[in-house]
Amino acid sequence: MSHDPVIVGAYEIPDRVIPDTDLINVFESAARGAILDAGIDPKVIDGLFLTNLPGRLPVHVLAEHLGVEPRWADSTGLGGTTSLASIQRAVAAIRAGKCSVALVVYGSLTRSLRTPLGTGGAPEGAVEERDAVYGPTVSSRYGMFALRHMHEFGTTPEQLAEPAVAARQWAQLNETAIRKNLLTTAEVLGSTMIATPLTAPMCCVITDGGGAVIVARADVAGTSPARAVQVLGSGERTVHRDTVSVTGFTTSAAYHAAKDAFGEAGVAPSEMNLCTVYDSFTITVITALEDAGFCPKGEGGAFVEGGRLGPGGALPTNPDGGGLATNHPGMRGIFLIIELVRQLRGEAGRRQVNAAALGAAIGIGGTLDSRHTSGVLVLARS
Amino acid sequence: MTVQRLSEEWFTRCQERSLSMRRCDKCDVNTFVLRQYCSLCLGELRWCPASDSGEIFTLSLVGKSEATGAGLPAPYVVAYVKIDGALFLTNVRYSTQYPHIGDQVTLDWVVLEDRVVPLFVLST
Numbered sequence: 001m002s003h004d005p006v007i008v009g010a011y012e013i014p015d016r017v018i019p020d021t022d023l024i025n026v027f028e029s030a031a032r033g034a035i036l037d038a039g040i041d042p043k044v045i046d047g048l049f050l051t052n053l054p055g056r057l058p059v060h061v062l063a064e065h066l067g068v069e070p071r072w073a074d075s076t077g078l079g080g081t082t083s084l085a086s087i088q089r090a091v092a093a094i095r096a097g098k099c100s101v102a103l104v105v106y107g108s109l110t111r112s113l114r115t116p117l118g119t120g121g122a123p124e125g126a127v128e129e130r131d132a133v134y135g136p137t138v139s140s141r142y143g144m145f146a147l148r149h150m151h152e153f154g155t156t157p158e159q160l161a162e163p164a165v166a167a168r169q170w171a172q173l174n175e176t177a178i179r180k181n182l183l184t185t186a187e188v189l190g191s192t193m194i195a196t197p198l199t200a201p202m203c204c205v206i207t208d209g210g211g212a213v214i215v216a217r218a219d220v221a222g223t224s225p226a227r228a229v230q231v232l233g234s235g236e237r238t239v240h241r242d243t244v245s246v247t248g249f250t251t252s253a254a255y256h257a258a259k260d261a262f263g264e265a266g267v268a269p270s271e272m273n274l275c276t277v278y279d280s281f282t283i284t285v286i287t288a289l290e291d292a293g294f295c296p297k298g299e300g301g302a303f304v305e306g307g308r309l310g311p312g313g314a315l316p317t318n319p320d321g322g323g324l325a326t327n328h329p330g331m332r333g334i335f336l337i338i339e340l341v342r343q344l345r346g347e348a349g350r351r352q353v354n355a356a357a358l359g360a361a362i363g364i365g366g367t368l369d370s371r372h373t374s375g376v377l378v379l380a381r382s
Numbered sequence: 383m384t385v386q387r388l389s390e391e392w393f394t395r396c397q398e399r400s401l402s403m404r405r406c407d408k409c410d411v412n413t414f415v416l417r418q419y420c421s422l423c424l425g426e427l428r429w430c431p432a433s434d435s436g437e438i439f440t441l442s443l444v445g446k447s448e449a450t451g452a453g454l455p456a457p458y459v460v461a462y463v464k465i466d467g468a469l470f471l472t473n474v475r476y477s478t479q480y481p482h483i484g485d486q487v488t489l490d491w492v493v494l495e496d497r498v499v500p501l502f503v504l505s506t
Binding site: 116119129130131133134135136137139140141143144145146147148151192193194195196197198241242249369370 | 389392393413415416421439440441442443444445446447448449450451452454456458460461462468469471472473483494497499501
């Protein structure tokens, strides 16, 4: 029992713009916050799980800055879902006895460095030089996915607006949110068109930021058993679009990842008290929820109607305001975990969801229209 | 077993205004993924001429972008066109009539600075 890994620390840097700093310092701040939150001696950290673009920040440099000598060092690049995948790796490493205290950490200066993202072109040295000539921005890739979803399932523009309306409502309860003005469905639909059918409020913000989570053996010294959060199940899948793809264009990798995660946890999506779902765009939320089994495939649009995801809704989702209203430094998987941990600990303040005992974090990294990875975690209050 | 330089070959074929795809005859599969081997049987794929027309599978009108399409400033249309059973990421150029899913499109070529690039226009 004491070998079973639990989440003992979580920290989110509250700043959304971090000018005039180096990326490594963002990682340091995120890591320090999680270590202090966990109440552990930093010297006991023997697992280091870094989220970043490969080559951007070598894991050795981070180890040096943190003063740790990990038995298990991991630098994984699975886009926005990396941190959820890192939790799965950390849990497996701890269960195998290969490390005891794992730090999962992410940082980014996407906004300050003006890194091309939602409306930018392909980054320099992109794998697919052939595709880049056509200007497929990230938002247009999700736009193409959204239009196909509407075509196949009858998803409406109003339904596409719903997660954005809910995110603004949640943002009222989070002082670190940056898009705080409430919007009606009509206002979401009438906003600037970024890439059809996605308007600006349906696309996430672009910020700097960072965060960290510590997964450890339950018996590690200094931690509070009452604040520990259990990892009941995890799942991961990478898919791509090709003539040989099995599930079809409009089904995401979350379909497979959620099956594994809920299967291991032995619980059903319908039992979740809340969710955190990757909301790079509103279509990501609709697709991830239906693929994860919260409703039948194709009915995600109807599922999110009527304020279901908002404050007081039947499935409170992204109470921190998510990427749509609060933070998205490029790969926001770590924040899905951090907010779920805050909620399950009962430490979410004004936005605390009632009786939050069981929740799922559903990540999507990469682009839904083509190559992407989903990581899913099912977490529970101790 | 030689490692091929498929990306370079793709651009060379485009210079000759030939839209090509990769094909496995054994599995009867076409793909625009520039891979060497068939993902089903691991046999060698061969270059194969693609049809010069297809159907719009999905699209997005890019309203705001720091990028451009192939010789197209924003707003431009990014689309997946289904050609011989395979999806090809491209631009659909249009003038008065806006394209939709299911519309038939025809191959066209645009000459950029140092490259000839395939894109599509609505079939008449």
